[in-house]
Amino acid sequence: MDLTLRVARASEARGEHIGLSMMARRAVAIGAEFQAESEPGEGTRILPSFQLPIGE
Numbered sequence: 681m682d683l684t685l686r687v688a689r690a691s692e693a694r695g696e697h698i699g700l701s702m703m704a705r706r707a708v709a710i711g712a713e714f715q716a717e718s719e720p721g722e723g724t725r726i727l728p729s730f731q732l733p734i735g736e
Contacts (some may be wrong), residue, residue, distance in 0.1 A: 703728075 700716055703726065707714035712730035 700724075700726075 695702075704714040704716075707728050710730065712728050714726040715729075716724055717727065718724040
């Protein structure tokens, strides 16, 4: 289990919610862009984007 996952589990055990920030960190770690859109009563839309390497 990597350190990021251990930190997330410890934070959740303390009642902290870190899901979006964890997703954003992981996206940045693989060179992706991360965008989250949220409207009260409408939910949250997660929009990660990245380019796949072709022919490397």
